[in-house]
Amino acid sequence: MIDRAALATRIETMIAAFGHGEPADTSARDALIDDLAAWQAERIPEYGRLQRRGQWPPALPTDVFRFRRIASHPEERDIRVFRSSGTTSTDRSVHVYSDLSLYDLAARVAARRMLFPDVDSIRLVILAPPEDEAMDSSLDYMLARFAEWFGSTSTWVWRDGALDLDAMTIVLRQAEDAAEPVALLGTSFAFVHAEDGLGERWFELPPRSRVMQTGGYKGRSREVDADLLLSSIGARYGVPAAFIINEFGATELSSQMYETTLQETISGRTRPRRLWVPPWVRATPVDPDSLLPVEGDTVGLLRIDDCANLDSVCCIQTADLARRLDDGIVVLGRAKGATPRGCSLAVDQALGSP
Amino acid sequence: MTVDRLRAASSEERIAWLASAAELLLRDVNDAPGALAESTGLSEAMVAWGARTTLRTVERDALRALVEETRMTGSEPIASLSIVLAGNLFTASVRAVVVPLLLGIPVTVKASSRETRFPTMFRDALRRANAELGNAMELVTFAGGEVQLETALIEGAEATAVYGSDSTIDAIQRRHPNARLIVHGHGVSVGYCGPDALRRERISETIANLALDVCAYDQRGCLSPQIIYVATDSEPVLSAFAERLAKEGLEPLARELPRAPLPLEVGAAQAQWRGMAEVEGSLVSGDTYGIAIRPAQPVRWSPGYRNVTVAPVRGVAEAVRAMEPLGSSLKCVGADPMSSASLCAEIGRSNALSAHVCSLGTMQTPALDAPADGKPVWHGLLR
Numbered sequence: 001m002i003d004r005a006a007l008a009t010r011i012e013t014m015i016a017a018f019g020h021g022e023p024a025d026t027s028a029r030d031a032l033i034d035d036l037a038a039w040q041a042e043r044i045p046e047y048g049r050l051q052r053r054g055q056w057p058p059a060l061p062t063d064v065f066r067f068r069r070i071a072s073h074p075e076e077r078d079i080r081v082f083r084s085s086g087t088t089s090t091d092r093s094v095h096v097y098s099d100l101s102l103y104d105l106a107a108r109v110a111a112r113r114m115l116f117p118d119v120d121s122i123r124l125v126i127l128a129p130p131e132d133e134a135m136d137s138s139l140d141y142m143l144a145r146f147a148e149w150f151g152s153t154s155t156w157v158w159r160d161g162a163l164d165l166d167a168m169t170i171v172l173r174q175a176e177d178a179a180e181p182v183a184l185l186g187t188s189f190a191f192v193h194a195e196d197g198l199g200e201r202w203f204e205l206p207p208r209s210r211v212m213q214t215g216g217y218k219g220r221s222r223e224v225d226a227d228l229l230l231s232s233i234g235a236r237y238g239v240p241a242a243f244i245i246n247e248f249g250a251t252e253l254s255s256q257m258y259e260t261t262l263q264e265t266i267s268g269r270t271r272p273r274r275l276w277v278p279p280w281v282r283a284t285p286v287d288p289d290s291l292l293p294v295e296g297d298t299v300g301l302l303r304i305d306d307c308a309n310l311d312s313v314c315c316i317q318t319a320d321l322a323r324r325l326d327d328g329i330v331v332l333g334r335a336k337g338a339t340p341r342g343c344s345l346a347v348d349q350a351l352g353s354p
Numbered sequence: 355m356t357v358d359r360l361r362a363a364s365s366e367e368r369i370a371w372l373a374s375a376a377e378l379l380l381r382d383v384n385d386a387p388g389a390l391a392e393s394t395g396l397s398e399a400m401v402a403w404g405a406r407t408t409l410r411t412v413e414r415d416a417l418r419a420l421v422e423e424t425r426m427t428g429s430e431p432i433a434s435l436s437i438v439l440a441g442n443l444f445t446a447s448v449r450a451v452v453v454p455l456l457l458g459i460p461v462t463v464k465a466s467s468r469e470t471r472f473p474t475m476f477r478d479a480l481r482r483a484n485a486e487l488g489n490a491m492e493l494v495t496f497a498g499g500e501v502q503l504e505t506a507l508i509e510g511a512e513a514t515a516v517y518g519s520d521s522t523i524d525a526i527q528r529r530h531p532n533a534r535l536i537v538h539g540h541g542v543s544v545g546y547c548g549p550d551a552l553r554r555e556r557i558s559e560t561i562a563n564l565a566l567d568v569c570a571y572d573q574r575g576c577l578s579p580q581i582i583y584v585a586t587d588s589e590p591v592l593s594a595f596a597e598r599l600a601k602e603g604l605e606p607l608a609r610e611l612p613r614a615p616l617p618l619e620v621g622a623a624q625a626q627w628r629g630m631a632e633v634e635g636s637l638v639s640g641d642t643y644g645i646a647i648r649p650a651q652p653v654r655w656s657p658g659y660r661n662v663t664v665a666p667v668r669g670v671a672e673a674v675r676a677m678e679p680l681g682s683s684l685k686c687v688g689a690d691p692m693s694s695a696s697l698c699a700e701i702g703r704s705n706a707l708s709a710h711v712c713s714l715g716t717m718q719t720p721a722l723d724a725p726a727d728g729k730p731v732w733h734g735l736l737r
Contacts, residue, residue, distance in 0.1 A: 049632050301618070317626070
């Protein structure tokens with residue numbers, strides 16, 4: 001008989017063990033995913049109705065989070081509700097939590113490994129709203145936790161619903177003067193808007209400074225090619241490309257994936273830029289018809305099985321296109337025609353972009 | 355000059371030329387369906403089916419009847435027409451071009467940048483059938499939103515027929531507020547199966563007809579049924595109906611008219627749609643189709659490619675109420691023969707709907723004179 005406490009312990013142990021340097025165990029992860037899915041299918045009727053295809057448990061489409069409350073616990077036990085960006089209620093995915101401890105653990109271990117492997121703490125400059133201005137944003141929740149866990153100082157350069165470029169300039173100049181590295185964290189949109197607004201203000205941030213950007217463009221505003229944005233950010237802040245990494249997260253998930261270049265450069269390795277998949281997550285491109293894993297590096301729809309999703313659904317079918325690369329994943333973006341959504345959108349709307 | 359020559363020809367001459375061009379074009383398609391399959395994203399068998407069922411409507415009696423119908427109005431054809439084609443259905447250009455040419459109206463056709471092969475073959479067939487006829491169809495291509503070229507296209511003709519998405523049409527209307535536009539915007543279609551269609555002696559025919567309507571053009575056209583309303587309040591009856599549609603309709607037809615490979619973006623939408631179907635009701639699916647069994651509301655639009663909803667209704671009145679929110683976007687309702695009259699009457703009483711009612715199995719093969727958007731096919735071509 002599987003119970004929640006036992007599952008929670010197994011998940012926590014798996015994540016914590018990796019955080020302590022133990023090697024990943026994919027067969028244990030796969031067994032955990034099976035058990036989690038079975039437990040969730042009994043408790044979440046929407047998930048229980050999905051048909052199994054192949055050997056893996058079925059994956060719940062992300063769209064379902066837009067229309068249904070997906071949780072194994074009753075609503076009165078919700079302690080936090082995360083919503084994706086969007087303009088109407090049905091545009092927005094909703095992910096409810098009765099307990100954020102696994103989310104926190106997963107976020108902390110992943111960020112420590114991929115974003116802050118070389119520093120205990122660092123100056124954080126956050127291009128996003130403070131947590132109390134966006135209580136339903138999982139990104140803003142995560143960034144607030146980063147401030148607690150990794151920030152020697154933390155500055156939110158977001159005031160009254162807009163980027164405060166003067167405040168941003170001041171804090172970056174202070175870092176330059178102090179010769180202390182900075183971590184700039186924010187959405188891709190925020191970096192585009194900063195790029196548009198900073199004009200002749202250029203920076204040469206101290207060595208080991210880094211940038212984490214996240215989110216796509218949602219088809220709602222000016223889109224900048226990923227390579228171009230990478231080079232623009234590098235030139236603007238004086239940060240080498242390897243230290244500018246993308247974070248892939250989603251409202252429907254409790255874990256994040258990060259690009260590999262920062263961690264591998266620090267480890268003295270040079271390998272292709274790709275997303276690192278935490279060992280408690282299984283990320284798989286699947287065939288759009290059969291929903292079974294595709295072969296090799298064929299492009300497919302990204303399925304993510306996230307063990308940290310204990311109280312909702314572990315196995316998630318996204319509408320993102322992806323392919324395998326080496327031991328990681330490259331996400332090619334949301335398929336045209338699929339519902340655009342995500343945390344970048346709220347930023348863009350606040351900034352009044354078309 | 356072309357106007358004069360085309361118009362100087364008698365109706366009988368134009369009828370003969372157009373019928374001949376349709377035969378030539380059909381032969382060309384059948385000789386090389388592969389090239390069109392590549393450009394249209396349909397299987398070769400589907401390309402051949404689409405060409406055959408469309409071009410056979412361009413026959414002498416139908417053309418004559420159409421000429422007679424327009425004569426009865428006492429109006430004269432306009433001098434020239436520009437046509438902006440959509441890219442979703444390759445045969446959509448046939449009626450759009452044949453009808454004005456039949457009336458002696460020369461056309462300038464702006465083909466979709468996604469699909470130029472069939473319009474080019476069409477123009478070449480017209481030229482081979484008769485030089486005057488061929489010269490009366492000019493074919494141009496340019497990217498959407500090229501304002502100067504678009505302005506030249508629209509201002510160079512007395513009227514412009516625009517086929518495309520609502521956003522394309524809105525943009526053109528905004529850019530050319532004074533132009534005479536004949537718009538054919540985004541459309542969806544549905545099917546209706548009354549009690550008679552479900553009777554033991556009728557059900558096989560119903561299933562075969564519905565399967566053809568769903569499979570035709572891989573359900574990419576505005577005449578493709580997205581939802582099939584079934585007159586039953588019995589869940590087992592509805593489930594059995596969906597199972598039969600799958601096993602006796604869509605599966606066998608997939609062998610005869612294979613579905614094209616699924617584009618990834620459609621696959622992404624399909625995965626979400628099918629998952630929602632399972633969550634909200636149930637799903638019957640195979641290698642190349644999905645049938646959602648769920649209530650008529652809320653509507654979840656399928657991505658096409660043989661993904662269709664079957665929804666229970668108590669009868670014609672409830673079905674029409676379910677269709678009303680679609681308004682003028684509802685283009686066609688396919689119905690079983692015993693339901694057609696009551697469905698027509700109910701739609702006629704609705705202020706919101708102007709959809710054309712046709713028989714199941716013919717939704718994607720409209721006659722040459724079938725109404726378009728509730729209006730005669732020659733609407734906008736006379737003055």
